[in-house]
Amino acid sequence: MTDLSLSNKAIAxxxxxxxxxxxxxxxxxxxxxxxxxxxxxxFLILPTLYLMLGAFQNEAGEFTFxxxxxxxxxxxxxxxxxxxxxxxxxSLIGAFAGLAIAIAIVRGGLPDWxxxxxxxxxxxxxxxxxxxxxFAFIATLGRLGLVTVLLNTLVxxxxxxxxxxxxxxxxxxxxxxxxxIPLMVVIIVPAIDGLKREWxxxxxxxxxxxxxxxxxxxxxxxxxxxxxxxILLFANAFGAIATxxxxxxxxxxxxxxxxxxxxxxxVLHNAHLGYAIAFGMIFITGLANIFYIWFRTRSERWLK
Amino acid sequence: xxxxxxxxxxxxxLGAAYFFIPLIATVEFSLRMRRGVxxxxxxxxxxxxxxxxATFIFSVVxxxxxxxxxxxxxxxxxxWIRLRLPQLRPVVEFITLLPLVIPAIVIVFxxxxxxxxxxxxxxxxxxxxxxxxxxxxxAALALxxxxxxxxxxxxxxxxxxxxxxxxxxxxxxGTIITRVILPNVLIAVLSGAFLTFAIVIGEFTMASLLNRPxxxxxxxxxxxxxxxxxxxxxxxxxxxxWGCMSLIQILSRFAPKSANRPN
Amino acid sequence: MAEPFLSIQHVRKSFGATTVVEDFNxxxxxxxxxxxxxxxxxxxxxxxRMVAGFEEPSAGKIVVGGKDIxxxxxxxxxxxxxxxxxxxxxNLTVGQNIAFGLKVAGMxxxxxxxxxxxxxxxxKLPQMADRYPYQLSGGQQQRIxxxxxxxxxxxxxxxxxxxxxxxxxxxxSLREEIRSIQKKLGITTIFVTHDQEEALSISDRxxxxxxxxxxxxxxxxxxxxxxxxxxxxxxxxxxxxLEGKVTDAASGKVQVNSQEVSLKGxxxxxxxxxxxxxxxRPEAISLARQPGHDTSLSGEIxxxxxxxxxxxxxxxxxxNSVSLDTFNNSATPPPAVGxxxxxxxxxxxMLVLH
Numbered sequence: 001m002t003d004l005s006l007s008n009k010a011i012a013x014x015x016x017x018x019x020x021x022x023x024x025x026x027x028x029x030x031x032x033x034x035x036x037x038x039x040x041x042x043f044l045i046l047p048t049l050y051l052m053l054g055a056f057q058n059e060a061g062e063f064t065f066x067x068x069x070x071x072x073x074x075x076x077x078x079x080x081x082x083x084x085x086x087x088x089x090x091s092l093i094g095a096f097a098g099l100a101i102a103i104a105i106v107r108g109g110l111p112d113w114x115x116x117x118x119x120x121x122x123x124x125x126x127x128x129x130x131x132x133x134x135f136a137f138i139a140t141l142g143r144l145g146l147v148t149v150l151l152n153t154l155v156x157x158x159x160x161x162x163x164x165x166x167x168x169x170x171x172x173x174x175x176x177x178x179x180x181i182p183l184m185v186v187i188i189v190p191a192i193d194g195l196k197r198e199w200x201x202x203x204x205x206x207x208x209x210x211x212x213x214x215x216x217x218x219x220x221x222x223x224x225x226x227x228x229x230x231i232l233l234f235a236n237a238f239g240a241i242a243t244x245x246x247x248x249x250x251x252x253x254x255x256x257x258x259x260x261x262x263x264x265x266x267v268l269h270n271a272h273l274g275y276a277i278a279f280g281m282i283f284i285t286g287l288a289n290i291f292y293i294w295f296r297t298r299s300e301r302w303l304k
Numbered sequence: 305x306x307x308x309x310x311x312x313x314x315x316x317x318l319g320a321a322y323f324f325i326p327l328i329a330t331v332e333f334s335l336r337m338r339r340g341v342x343x344x345x346x347x348x349x350x351x352x353x354x355x356x357x358a359t360f361i362f363s364v365v366x367x368x369x370x371x372x373x374x375x376x377x378x379x380x381x382x383x384w385i386r387l388r389l390p391q392l393r394p395v396v397e398f399i400t401l402l403p404l405v406i407p408a409i410v411i412v413f414x415x416x417x418x419x420x421x422x423x424x425x426x427x428x429x430x431x432x433x434x435x436x437x438x439x440x441x442x443a444a445l446a447l448x449x450x451x452x453x454x455x456x457x458x459x460x461x462x463x464x465x466x467x468x469x470x471x472x473x474x475x476x477x478g479t480i481i482t483r484v485i486l487p488n489v490l491i492a493v494l495s496g497a498f499l500t501f502a503i504v505i506g507e508f509t510m511a512s513l514l515n516r517p518x519x520x521x522x523x524x525x526x527x528x529x530x531x532x533x534x535x536x537x538x539x540x541x542x543x544x545x546w547g548c549m550s551l552i553q554i555l556s557r558f559a560p561k562s563a564n565r566p567n
Numbered sequence: 568m569a570e571p572f573l574s575i576q577h578v579r580k581s582f583g584a585t586t587v588v589e590d591f592n593x594x595x596x597x598x599x600x601x602x603x604x605x606x607x608x609x610x611x612x613x614x615x616r617m618v619a620g621f622e623e624p625s626a627g628k629i630v631v632g633g634k635d636i637x638x639x640x641x642x643x644x645x646x647x648x649x650x651x652x653x654x655x656x657x658n659l660t661v662g663q664n665i666a667f668g669l670k671v672a673g674m675x676x677x678x679x680x681x682x683x684x685x686x687x688x689x690x691k692l693p694q695m696a697d698r699y700p701y702q703l704s705g706g707q708q709q710r711i712x713x714x715x716x717x718x719x720x721x722x723x724x725x726x727x728x729x730x731x732x733x734x735x736x737x738x739x740s741l742r743e744e745i746r747s748i749q750k751k752l753g754i755t756t757i758f759v760t761h762d763q764e765e766a767l768s769i770s771d772r773x774x775x776x777x778x779x780x781x782x783x784x785x786x787x788x789x790x791x792x793x794x795x796x797x798x799x800x801x802x803x804x805x806x807x808x809l810e811g812k813v814t815d816a817a818s819g820k821v822q823v824n825s826q827e828v829s830l831k832g833x834x835x836x837x838x839x840x841x842x843x844x845x846x847x848r849p850e851a852i853s854l855a856r857q858p859g860h861d862t863s864l865s866g867e868i869x870x871x872x873x874x875x876x877x878x879x880x881x882x883x884x885x886x887n888s889v890s891l892d893t894f895n896n897s898a899t900p901p902p903a904v905g906x907x908x909x910x911x912x913x914x915x916x917m918l919v920l921h
Contacts, residue, residue: 032384033392039377040399043440044447047414048406054417101319108312118316123549124542125323127502131523132538136326138527139333139535146329178326181319198654201621202712204641205648206668206719216667220658232404239407242508242520246527256409256509263413263513278410285405 048282054275067276076258080280083238083255086169090176091233097177098184099226105185106192119189122182129179130242137175137247141166167248175243180233187232191225224296231292235285255281327542334535346536355522356537363511363519366435367504370442371497374450377443379493382454383485386463400451403444412441412510434514441510446503450496457492458485495552502548506541570633572597572755573618573723578627580613587613589779591627598753600746602766605776606802611759614776615725618757620644632722644723647716647754651728653708655700661687661711662696668719686714689748706737713745717752724749724756730765742769763803767791775799791848797920800846807852807889808920809845813837821845824885826864833919844920851916852891854880854902860911864889868906882908 058064071077105115140147143160151157165171195218203213241256250257255277261267262274337345350356385393403411415437421429427437443450463485470480486493511518523541527534571594580588588610595601603611616622618629620641628637636644655664662683669679687693690710700708709729716724726745730738746769749756760766766773767787774784775798783795794800801808811821811828816839819831823845830845837843856863866884877892878901889910895901902908 029388033381033389033396036377036381036396036399039440039443040402043415043444044399044402044406044411047411047418050418051410051414097319100315104312104315104319107308108316109309110312110316114316118319120549120553121323123552124546127499127545127549128542130506130508130520131527131534132506132541135527135534135538136330136542139538140326140329146332147325178323181322196652196654198650198652199656201619201641202648202650202654202656202715203667203671204621205619205644205646205721205725206671206715207642207645208667208671209642212671216670217656217658221656235405235407239409241407241409242524245508246524249528256407259409259413260509260513263409263416274413278413281407281410282405285407289405 051275051278052282054272055279057272057275059272067270067272068279070270070273071276071280075253076277079253079255079258080284082169082253084284086172086176086254087234087237089169089173090180090237091230093173094177094180094233095184095226095230098181098229099188099222101181102185102188102192106189118185122185125182126179126186129240131246133175133178134243134246137166137171137178141171141174167251169252172244172247172252172254175247176237176240180237183233183236184229187229188222188225191222195221227295228292231288234288238281238285327539330535330538330542334532334539337532346532347540350533350536350540353533359517359519359522362517363505363507366439366442366516366518367501369439370446370504371500373439373443374446374496374500375493378447378450378454378496379486379489380481382451382458383463383481386455386458387467397451400447403447408441408445408507408509409513411444412513415441416513428514434516438510438514438516438518441514442500442504442507445507445510446496446500449499449503453492453496453499454489457489457495461488491555491558494555498548498552498555502545505544570597571595571630572599572632573757574630575614575618576628576630578614578617578624578629580610580617580622581625587779588617588624591779591781593774593781593784595755595757597755600749600756600758600769600771602758602760602770602773603776604760604763604766604773604803606761609776610779611774611776612727615727615757615759618723619646619648619725645719645721646723646725647719647721648725649709649712649716649727649729651731653700653705653712653732655708655712655715657700659699660696661692661698661700661703664700664711665715665718667715672719682718686718689717690714690744704737705733706741709733709741710744713748717748717754722755724754726756726758728759728761730760730762738765745769767803775802777802794918797844800918800920805849805890807847807849807887807891809847809884809887809889811843811845813839813841813843815839816841823864824866824887826884828862828864828917829914830917830919833917835919837919846918846920847889847912847916849879849889849891852889852910852912854882854891854893854908854910856909856911860913862914862917863909863911865907865909868902868904868908871901871904873901880908882910884910 055067056063056065058066071080101118104110105118137145139145141159141164142148145166148159151159166175199217200213203217208216239256241260244252244254245257245260248257250261258267259274259277259281262277266274268274334346335342335344337343337349381396385396416428419425419427419433419437427433466484466488467480470484475484506520506523507518508520508524510516512521512524523534523537526537573593573595575591575593578588578591579586587608591610591614593601603614605611613622617624620636620639624637628635630636631644631646655661656667659667662680665683665686666679669682674682683696684693687696690713692707692710695703695707695711700711703711709732713729729745730742733741742765745758758766758770767790770787772784772786773790774781775790776782777798783790783799785793785795790799790803794803800806809823811823813834814820814822814827816834816837819829819834821828821830821834821843828845834843853860864884866882866889868880869883869888870881872879873895876895878895879890879892880902882889882891891910893901
């Protein structure tokens with residue numbers, strides 16, 4: 001079917017009057033990128049748009065805000081809220097810890113092998129998510145985890161008696177940080193490498209202290225990459241499901257798990273509410289990115 | 305200067321502790337299957353499990369197809385953008401970054417609704433179609449990594465000059481792509497391929513929601529039902545990821561060094 | 568010399584087992600412009616970086632204005648420095664870059680603004696204050712870097728190959744500008760370069776460095792005309808080196824390709840039968856006999872390069888070859904390859920290299 005209609009168009013093109021012949025050269029230019037755009041539209045853009053439009057329709061296909069309004073029920077708001085908290089906490093902790101590690105290995109005067117080993121390890125750990133990661137933390141900080149047991153027997157500190165629970169906000173955050181820190185390291189190390197040694201030396205000869213140099217040059221220069229990475233880490237955590245699902249089952253009510261349950265079994269008993277939840281997720285990650293773009297264009301006029 | 309070095313070590317050691325203790329704990333746990341002594345029983349049980357073998361092979365095959373699809377989509381596009389349509393670069397780059405913003409669960413949700421068994425394109429109507437859709441979904445997830453790897457590879461070799469040189473020597477397009485461009489970006493493509501492999505092999509969300517018998521859902525199922533085997537599997541999964549990254553690292557040593565990189 | 572302003576005394580620097588600077592001594596007078604000239608790896612940059620405070624000398628001391636600054640941190644030395652790669656802060660405008668040193672010193676904004684405007688006038692880029700570095704050409708960036716270094720009124724100005732990254736034309740105009748600004752401000756300056764023409768054209772004195780040591784320190788005129796060592800002679804300017812054999816040490820007779828040259832009083836210590844390296848600057852040689860030239864050698868024209876105002880000719884004399892320059896004269900065609908030619912020079916211009 002599709003093939004036929006395509007060749008019909010091609011024939012129509014061939015019989016077109018000569019006046020249009022010139023404009024016909026253009027499509028051959030675009031032929032090289034056509035597969036990419038077909039792929040992107042069919043499997044990235046349309047499915048997303050489909051959900052976004054569905055979020056504003058009822059079962060009968062009529063336009064409505066009812067699904068969006070329904071998002072503000074206590075259960076769903078709570079899920080969004082805990083998702084945002086976990087994503088924000090893990091991205092901020094991951095970002096600052098990752099930055100500290102990156103600075104330590106690039107500028108700290110540590111041996112060279114530490115730098116390359118850390119970078120390789122970061123490449124591994126930033127992709128080490130999902131079930132294996134969840135299980136690693138269960139084996140570490142679960143009720144029978146190595147650290148939990150060691151702390152209890154050696155120091156007499158019972159983490160769980162003090163209110164710690166791996167299947168909680170902090171438990172999930174500390175687990176997410178495991179892939180957030182390395183991702184930050186991988187992205188920010190090239191940016192720190194981009195800081196020229198001469199800038200520091202120029203600042204020093206001009207009388208600046210190390211702190212002044214950092215405040216006036218290093219932080220402003222790193223800030224855009226840093227903020228961009230924080231946004232990326234946020235989105236990374238916000239959409240993550242496998243780790244949380246393996247860790248907590250469905251006992252921790254975060255948005256991706258809620259959506260997962262909805263897709264599997266329509267637990268909300270409203271298909272279009274599922275669309276609205278998906279819409280909400282894109283809305284939040286999209287908002288974060290728009291904020292980032294706005295920030296960049298507004299304050300970074302020195303970037304080429 | 306000396307205080308700085310102290311803090312660098314302190315940060316590094318603290319970080320190393322955070323990253324290694326869970327691994328050590330998992331290794332330790334995975335060896336505890338037999339009461340009282342450390343043993344590799346958990347690994348034996350896991351590796352001998354026919355379901356493990358089946359799901360793992362399934363995921364490996366899916367990963368290979370994902371890599372092929374990714375290469376087919378990304379390499380010509382990145383090449384063409386560098387060569388002929390640089391004005392499209394921002395659009396293409398924006399699209400390749402979309403999977404970092406749109407969560408995988410949302411993308412697969414869209415697939416389920418758009419390509420269900422009674423839609424015009426019923427991917428999910430057959431097993432083969434569903435497998436294909438899984439490959440497509442993974443290719444979309446890996447798009448940012450694949451595109452960046454290939455584009456970086458193309459940047460270092462200056463495709464335009466190479467292409468023009470080949471044309472002057474009388475090469476046709478087929479020759480240019482297969483004999484000139486691909487060999488030169490092969491390392492970059494392979495880096496992207498191993499990264500794709502690492503992402504795909506244990507992926508859970510898409511495989512689970514498309515009901516595919518993949519490694520990720522198998523792992524998930526195991527965690528819920530077993531004690532020691534998941535620890536062994538976690539270590540195996542970590543080793544696979546580590547293997548992929550090491551291969552990328554080793555490959556990067558063979559990457560062509562640019563002869564004319566500015567600065 | 569009057570009381571030196573900068574005094575580098577017995578400075579040595581080693582990194583592990585390798586010594587990059589050995590017993591370096593130099594006194595620089597107030598307002599003097601001294602160049603460190605040498606090939607890469609000769610230690611010139613290391614000496615500069617020790618003066619700036621980025622490297623600590625393994626031994627010796629550095630005194631500026633009567634004060635020992637050897638152990639002082641770079642940011643306490645009040646030294647201005649210009650780098651090869653400009654090193655402008657990319658996130659700051661031109662004005663903010665120039666004001667950087669004033670701001671960290673706590674100068675009130677109004678005063679700093681005035682000083683920035685003054686600096687921009689000085690480097691003839693008055694309209695550039697609000698531009699960002701990436702919007703400027705290399706030459707403009709380097710002038711901004713110079714203004715930034717000078718703005719806090721440093722006691723000493725260090726220039727680390729500031730012209731190397733620029734293209735030829737800008738390089739010449741900027742070096743003249745640097746020199747005129749330096750003269751106007753009377754600021755004591757050290758200029759590191761590997762380009763002998765640069766060093767010769769703008770320095771009060773040059774320290775030619777090789778292998779971590781100063782081979783010779785002197786005015787450009789001295790360095791060029793009376794090189795103290797073979798290295799200096801070879802490194803600075805073009806030099807023709809001829810092999811000669813001493814035939815009569817007592818009367819200073821030397822043979823070059825069986826032709827006799829008299830070098831009375833220059834042979835210090837050579838014996839009859841020794842082989843010597845004799846050096847001549849191209850400009851000391853003429854193609855025809857000139858008044859004042861007491862020596863001539865005959866040979867054959869081997870190469871002719873027409874360079875515009877000058878014609879560079881290479882004359883083969885047996886196994887030796889000699890380059891010399893003649894001025895272009897539209898009335899006479901240049902010599903042809905293969906022609907017989909006599910070259911002449913004054914034996915006083917001939918250097919015996921040891």
